[in-house]
Amino acid sequence: MSNAAVFPSAIIPMMILVTGGTGFVGRALIRQLVSAGYHVRTLIRPSPRTPRLPRGVPVEVAVTGLSDIRGLRAALREVDIVIHLAGSESQGARATLLDTDVRGTRNLAQVAAEAGVRHFLFLSHLDADRASAFPVLKAKGIAEEYIRRSGVPYTIFRSAIVFGPGDHFTTALAHLLRLAPGIFPLPNGGKTLLQPLWIEDLTACFLWALEEPTAINQTYEIGGSERFTLREVVEILLSVTRRRRLLVSLPLPLLRAFVMVVETFFPSIPASTLWLDYLAVNRTCPIDTLPRVIGLMPARFAYRLDYLIPKPWYLRLRDALIVQGRKARHSFRTAWQKMRKQE
Numbered sequence: 001m002s003n004a005a006v007f008p009s010a011i012i013p014m015m016i017l018v019t020g021g022t023g024f025v026g027r028a029l030i031r032q033l034v035s036a037g038y039h040v041r042t043l044i045r046p047s048p049r050t051p052r053l054p055r056g057v058p059v060e061v062a063v064t065g066l067s068d069i070r071g072l073r074a075a076l077r078e079v080d081i082v083i084h085l086a087g088s089e090s091q092g093a094r095a096t097l098l099d100t101d102v103r104g105t106r107n108l109a110q111v112a113a114e115a116g117v118r119h120f121l122f123l124s125h126l127d128a129d130r131a132s133a134f135p136v137l138k139a140k141g142i143a144e145e146y147i148r149r150s151g152v153p154y155t156i157f158r159s160a161i162v163f164g165p166g167d168h169f170t171t172a173l174a175h176l177l178r179l180a181p182g183i184f185p186l187p188n189g190g191k192t193l194l195q196p197l198w199i200e201d202l203t204a205c206f207l208w209a210l211e212e213p214t215a216i217n218q219t220y221e222i223g224g225s226e227r228f229t230l231r232e233v234v235e236i237l238l239s240v241t242r243r244r245r246l247l248v249s250l251p252l253p254l255l256r257a258f259v260m261v262v263e264t265f266f267p268s269i270p271a272s273t274l275w276l277d278y279l280a281v282n283r284t285c286p287i288d289t290l291p292r293v294i295g296l297m298p299a300r301f302a303y304r305l306d307y308l309i310p311k312p313w314y315l316r317l318r319d320a321l322i323v324q325g326r327k328a329r330h331s332f333r334t335a336w337q338k339m340r341k342q343e
């Protein structure tokens with residue numbers, strides 16, 4: 001398919017299906033897409049929980065699982081573009097990499113091809129490889145292959161670790177640092193190199209790819225403009241959150257065994273063995289990709305961490321009251337609707 005066919009007249013706003021729209025990246029991206037004038041439909045899986053969609057942003061919702069082919073067909077009706085962000089790795093011990101990340105992507109790519117989707121964008125990891133020994137990177141490598149083979153024009157971003165409000169990296173680390181009793185273990189001395197990417201720079205990459213014909217059938221490795229060891233990252237977070245912890249080196253296998261035990265009993269802890277995999281080897285890419293390809297200078301890491309600064313007690317109390325108020329309103333509304341139905 002020629003690139004001209006992929007980028008039709010801009011007069012009719014394009015319909016974009018975003019999977020994973022309730023996640024950290026999805027929520028930020030949907031906001032940007034809607035403010036850029038795209039029509040957005042988000043796919044959410046059936047669940048009794050209230051979906052965490054971005055507030056005050058008009059989006060259509062399609063409720064279906066990634067294994068439900070008929071549901072996917074319905075979700076893709078009139079869709080021009082798919083941005084696939086659904087993934088299970090942040091669920092740690094409960095992650096369903098094979099079902100969600102691998103088979104789910106295969107199903108979605110297949111149905112997207114049948115439905116004549118013009119562009120399929122996917123968020124993968126640096127070092128994704130179907131032969132990787134790390135489960136998440138292997139799953140992403142296989143998922144990428146399904147997308148490339150589907151025949152749908154694609155753009156894949158292999159991203160470094162992303163940071164921003166509600167992320168699974170700095171927020172999780174800051175939380176662990178808060179819980180740590182005076183000392184904090186670093187896998188192998190925290191020597192792994194990371195290249196954190198600011199969430200808004202990532203969303204800018206997606207918006208760029210939607211408008212850029214040369215992005216078709218390309219895989220980009222993207223990351224921030226600075227590289228830090230994990231130890232440096234932790235030191236920056238300690239300084240931002242005004243805490244002191246003694247950083248001690250722990251051999252990775254020992255830390256892994258410890259995390260395995262802890263995640264068995266507390267599956268929702270913000271660290272998992274999948275997370276440790278990510279920190280096992282350097283996760284970097286060329287520093288100049290974003291300025292060179294996209295014309296964007298990535299944000300500096302230490303300048304964007306204000307969302308981690310602890311709030312004074314009265315602001316936390318205010319926020320807690322707002323959340324409780326919302327929950328009470330929701331329960332009241334549900335009970336009221338039930339009562340009306342019974343009448």
Ligand SMILES: NC(=O)c1ccc[n+]([C@@H]2O[C@H](COP(=O)([O-])OP(=O)(O)OC[C@H]3O[C@@H](n4cnc5c(N)ncnc54)[C@H](OP(=O)(O)O)[C@@H]3O)[C@@H](O)[C@H]2O)c1
Binds near residue numbers: 066087162168
């Ligand atoms: N964050 C990063 O640093 C980073 C870097 C590179 C690549 N990635 C990839 O980018 C994607 C998004 O990352 P994220 O940080 O936004 O992850 P996240 O916060 O964990 O969000 C994951 C999203 O996937 C959805 N999901 C999970 N299992 C699903 C299923 N079986 N069916 C349908 N939806 C399902 C979740 O829905 P629920 O709300 O229902 O759970 C959620 O909306 C992931 O695939 C991740 O591997 C992330």
